[in-house]
Amino acid sequence: MAQMKFMCDAERCIECNGCVTACKNANDVEWGIQRRRVVTLNDGEASEMSISVACMHCDDAPCMAVCPTDCFYKTDDGIVLHDKDLCIGCGYCLYACPFGAPQFPKQNAFGERGKMDKCTFCAGGPAESKEEEYQKYGSNRIAEGKLPLCAEMCSTKALLAGDAQDVADIFRQRVVHRGHPDGAWSNNPQASADNLAYDAARKG
Amino acid sequence: MNLLTAQAPVRVPRSGKGLALGIWRLVMVALVLMLSLGFTQVAVAQAEPDREMRTAAPGITADQWRQVRSGETDANFRDSRHDSNYNLINASGETWRTLRNRWVSPFGLIAVFGMVGIITLFYLIIGRKELAEPRTGRKLFRWSLLMRSLHWTVATLFITLALTGLNLLYGKFVFRSLFGDAFWGWMISASKVLHNYLGPLFGILLVVLLVKLLKDNIPKKHDLQWFKQGGGLVGKGHPDAGFANGGEKAWYWLLATAGIVVVASGFVLDFPNYGQSRDTMQWANIIHAVGALGLTAVALGHIYIGTVGTEGSLEAMTTGYVDEAWAKEHHNLWYEEVKDQAISEEEVAARKSGDSSSDVSASRPS
Numbered sequence: 217m218a219q220m221k222f223m224c225d226a227e228r229c230i231e232c233n234g235c236v237t238a239c240k241n242a243n244d245v246e247w248g249i250q251r252r253r254v255v256t257l258n259d260g261e262a263s264e265m266s267i268s269v270a271c272m273h274c275d276d277a278p279c280m281a282v283c284p285t286d287c288f289y290k291t292d293d294g295i296v297l298h299d300k301d302l303c304i305g306c307g308y309c310l311y312a313c314p315f316g317a318p319q320f321p322k323q324n325a326f327g328e329r330g331k332m333d334k335c336t337f338c339a340g341g342p343a344e345s346k347e348e349e350y351q352k353y354g355s356n357r358i359a360e361g362k363l364p365l366c367a368e369m370c371s372t373k374a375l376l377a378g379d380a381q382d383v384a385d386i387f388r389q390r391v392v393h394r395g396h397p398d399g400a401w402s403n404n405p406q407a408s409a410d411n412l413a414y415d416a417a418r419k420g
Numbered sequence: 421m422n423l424l425t426a427q428a429p430v431r432v433p434r435s436g437k438g439l440a441l442g443i444w445r446l447v448m449v450a451l452v453l454m455l456s457l458g459f460t461q462v463a464v465a466q467a468e469p470d471r472e473m474r475t476a477a478p479g480i481t482a483d484q485w486r487q488v489r490s491g492e493t494d495a496n497f498r499d500s501r502h503d504s505n506y507n508l509i510n511a512s513g514e515t516w517r518t519l520r521n522r523w524v525s526p527f528g529l530i531a532v533f534g535m536v537g538i539i540t541l542f543y544l545i546i547g548r549k550e551l552a553e554p555r556t557g558r559k560l561f562r563w564s565l566l567m568r569s570l571h572w573t574v575a576t577l578f579i580t581l582a583l584t585g586l587n588l589l590y591g592k593f594v595f596r597s598l599f600g601d602a603f604w605g606w607m608i609s610a611s612k613v614l615h616n617y618l619g620p621l622f623g624i625l626l627v628v629l630l631v632k633l634l635k636d637n638i639p640k641k642h643d644l645q646w647f648k649q650g651g652g653l654v655g656k657g658h659p660d661a662g663f664a665n666g667g668e669k670a671w672y673w674l675l676a677t678a679g680i681v682v683v684a685s686g687f688v689l690d691f692p693n694y695g696q697s698r699d700t701m702q703w704a705n706i707i708h709a710v711g712a713l714g715l716t717a718v719a720l721g722h723i724y725i726g727t728v729g730t731e732g733s734l735e736a737m738t739t740g741y742v743d744e745a746w747a748k749e750h751h752n753l754w755y756e757e758v759k760d761q762a763i764s765e766e767e768v769a770a771r772k773s774g775d776s777s778s779d780v781s782a783s784r785p786s
Binding site for chain 1: 479483487488494499501506509510513514516520589596608609617690692695701
């Protein structure tokens with residue numbers, strides 16, 4: 217079974233927001249909700265860096281762990297989905313999520329938030345019919361054998377989606393090509409292994 | 421792009437082909453112009469690798485990831501989400517999760533069920549506290565109708581909030597598999613709605629109750645002695661107590677402190693419309709849960725003592741009257757003050773059925 221993952225290569229992301237638009241378009245998300253966001257650090261400085269974030273479909277998902285209704289579940293492909301019929305809009309998943317992925321259509325008095333919405337890895341969610349699924353969760357591209365539209369539309373291929381192993385392989389090739397001493401990720405325990413790649417790149 | 425277009429006209433004449441004859445001339449010029457644009461670009465890139473190196477965006481460094489990890493958002497932080505006030509990585513979420521799931525949740529269960537266990541053991545071993553002297557049949561007025569109504573309203577709200585709150589924290593481990601998704605979905609949704617709408621009402625009424633009870637609950641010196649004797653469990657004789665004994669005062673001040681903190685943190689959680697941050701709500705949630713679980717555990721003690729635990733206590737809050745014997749034993753100082761106001765059961769019945777205006781003020785020390 218695949219373990220579906222997103223990865224955003226921050227050195228490639230050009231902050232075009234194409235992924236954000238693609239997501240809104242593919243899933244027909246309701247007004248005010250934006251399942252994917254692009255964050256830019258140090259905007260306008262030499263160290264500027266952009267990264268596209270949505271639900272990262274964590275292995276040990278904090279949202280699942282704190283949900284009072286237990287409405288989250290993991291598909292066989294490692295995609296974290298939730299049942300909007302069970303969601304009570306308490307907001308706990310939002311408190312716990314490292315990526316700010318869960319969003320609520322409302323933010324009213326007496327904790328009236330409506331049903332939580334988040335990225336589904338374009339895998340829809342639990343519903344009786346296809347129409348209901350689309351209306352509640354957006355498209356189910358995974359069922360059609362397609363990857364999430366955000367990653368497919370990414371103009372610089374900064375945003376990668378797919379089986380963790382494939383995504384890692386692509387990124388590893390890039391790292392070798394760039395010759396980063398620490399594999400582009402700081403405090404990487406694999407740094408010494410990547411240093412070999414760095415040396416190899418230098419020689420070539 | 422500006423650089424390239426500026427250089428292009430200089431290169432065009434050098435190629436020479438652009439000067440061909442015939443009607444194709446114009447087309448050829450355009451074609452070459454376009455081609456030379458492409459060549460120029462390559463030429464510039466190849467000619468100046470150092471310049472390319474200088475202007476290329478540097479690789480992402482450990483410092484930047486450290487910045488992400490710290491959750492720092494400076495003036496040059498951008499988020500494409502329209503009203504987002506989030507940082508890139510919400511590191512405090514993990515702290516909140518650990519506190520809630522690893523500490524509050526198990527220890528809350530231990531506190532509440534531990535209290536149930538202690539009370540049960542106490543009841544089985546020591547048993548109900550019967551009145552030492554037989555009832556005299558003469559009654560003292562203790563709680564007005566207003567105070568009784570207030571007490572039972574707050575009590576009902578407290579129990580509702582405790583049960584719905586416990587369901588929000590622990591329900592999923594028990595009821596989802598027990599009842600199935602359809603009923604569980606309804607049950608947890610109702611819990612949240614009741615909790616969120618009744619909570620503020622409880623908060624307001626609790627404050628009213630606390631204000632009305634304040635003058636009876638000022639700590640006195642004899643309260644210390646009351647605690648030393650464990651409320652009469654330790655040593656001989658019953659310790660001194662006024663209208664409220666040491667234990668009641670402790671419960672009062674617990675509600676006046678922890679209770680208010682629980683109410684205040686509940687308000688923070690219940691009104692996200694004021695835009696308080698995730699971090700604020702994480703802490704409010706932990707404080708709310710710890711305080712509420714603690715109060716629930718202590719409330720079990722209060723409920724036990726007020727009902728099956730002590731003979732003659734419950735009738736004070738149901739009828740408003742207590743027996744002389746009960747007052748003398750549990751609230752001797754209060755009894756001394758009001759003993760001349762004792763009335764017979766017939767008079768109580770007459771008062772209740774007839775003129776209810778006398779039912780307004782309880783015979784309390786002023």
